[in-house]
Amino acid sequence: MIRASAQERALRIEQEPLIPVGQSTGFITGTWSSIQDVWAHRELLTLLVKREIRARYKDSSLGVVWSLVKPLVQLLVYYFAIGQVLGVARNIPSFAIFVFVGLTVWGLFTEIVSSGTMSIVNNSGLVKKVYLPREIFPLASVGGALFNFSLQLVILVAATVVLGKFPLTTDLAYAPLALANVIVFGTAVAVVLAASTVYLRDIQHLVEVALTVAFWASPIVYSFSFVHRAIAGTFLEQIYLANPVTLSVLGMQKAFWIDGTAQTSQTNWPPDLALRMWISLAISIVLLWLGQRVFSRLQGNFAQEL
């Protein structure tokens, strides 16, 4: 009986092909096998996302409410300081909704990038001891960020309903495109930074600084009309609009901030926003692919560098 099960196993194993261990570094085939590898671990990916979320709020009595406190406080601060005190709100109708739309998109991007950057280092225990497709860690951070974002989105939609500004227009179609943009671009950045941070820990601090600066490079607390007025038609405006995060913020504003269209005649969006977003999405996908190639090149030495 014992021998039988052993022999059965040996026979079954004989049927299987011998597969090279580790990730293939082929330029195009590598991506495909990585995707298959991650797909094979999709259940683990969902568990890791759940772990992130559960562990984060496990011992706090307010739990998941905390993930809403930060953007709401930011909203209040910007609403009063920039909107009322500096008077920006005079030119922007429904300023609260406007700011909150920008903050949620920006929050999604920063969380993807900053937690993605640390994802490999923070999971060093697993990276060093178990073989998993390592892309799974930055992807789990993206999952965690999306969870927080979806909570904020619920609040946002609820707020538009309460304020009677529910965005039931065709412009709502901009929202998925904008989200795809910010997620794909953010993931591309996160994947590259996650791998680089293993080799150079300073990157985590650089990322923080860069994000603080980049916040002001997108129309979150000011509207695009200010930018347009200042640098309309110049090369600078094109650079400003080449930022995928900016395009995502604009797209989400187009979708959710109906007063931007209805109550003002200002140029709150560039005329060819949709086209720009599609181009940006295509470029982001290419960047993500390149980022994955960089990642898989670097990941071979993760276990020894951590």
Added chain:
Amino acid sequence: MSHPPRVASMHDLPSIVRVQDVSKRFILHKDKSVKERLTTFGRSRRHVQDFWALREMNLDIVTGSTVGLVGHNGSGKSTLLKVIGGIIQPTTGTVVRRGRMAALLELGAGFHPDLTGRENVYLNAAILGLNKFETDRNFDDIVEFSGISDFIDTQVKFYSSGMYVRLAFSVAVHVDPDLLLVDEVLAVGDEPFQRKCMDKIAEFQSEGRTIVLVSHSSDQVGRLCDRVVVLHAGSMVHDGDPAEGIRILRDGYEADRVNKIRSLPTVASVERLNIAAVEAETNTDDGHNNVVVKVAVNVSESVPGWGVGISIETTLGMRLYAMDSFGMDIALPTTIGQHMIELTLPDIRLGSGKYLVSVGLGLPTGENFDRKDSAASFDIPTDDYGMGLIRLKPTLTLASPTR
């Protein structure tokens, strides 16, 4: 502990892992931050050190075998295990593998302290490659095997370390691997649990699963493995018979030990009597192993009634035997000069391996003149029938069947 069942023949079995010309170079950076890299830019050669953890390793592991990787600290055995597991990529060469693998390089890797035992079981099982359905099916077995069902819904940060490893090991043995990689993690938990672990390993072996384990315990390796690979400084120095492998490993330790003793300064307070040299050797005649210990003693001052004591230990430090000459009716020489004392231990029935001899000089009152720990060693050749600490001469007869 019963002997692992051997699978019929090594040759007709398929390989499960093939390691081909694998070398691994580690580059040790001494600088990690931007500042350090910038300030040392250009001179960076000095801050980079090469280290070959593995050199041109070739290994073919067939299904159903239990392979032990042994070697000194830093010999590359854990690196080899990680290369097989795909955790580290080799610098050159390839590893090919098939079947389902589970790596137990650290128990509870991936346990999150803030999650409950139940949540961690699911997470860890997924990390080791089980899907939700399989985990559901095995969940009760896992908890039952770990023996901590009362605490399964407690956060694991409140677990004792014993409970933690129990749960982790329990998950690991329930993932149904074809190939199990184990790094120094079998000696966990209390005695009954350890026994359970060993039983599980034996069960794995009988089910034809392949086990590759790294261990420092030659005892464990000898008990579990049917093949031992000895590594030294990244190269393979032995591949095959476990007893022979363990002997080679111990010879290596022995060489280190002798070097260390030579470099130690001799103590000055041994002017009256001291041990000049100790030798031990085994000679085998007619299947009996006789050990002869020769001690050269320098007598610098006439001390009446002195005696010599000798003890025998295993290389792991277990004392097997100790004796002294006080009970024997023999007066040792008191004239000044060097004397040779020869002690014969006839027909010594020890299992194969290396044994250490310690020698001391003293008086029956307890005063010591000189003492040399592990001063010499002798080898006992491989036993024909069995293995263990002692040597027996078993006989097997066929009794006529009773009605």
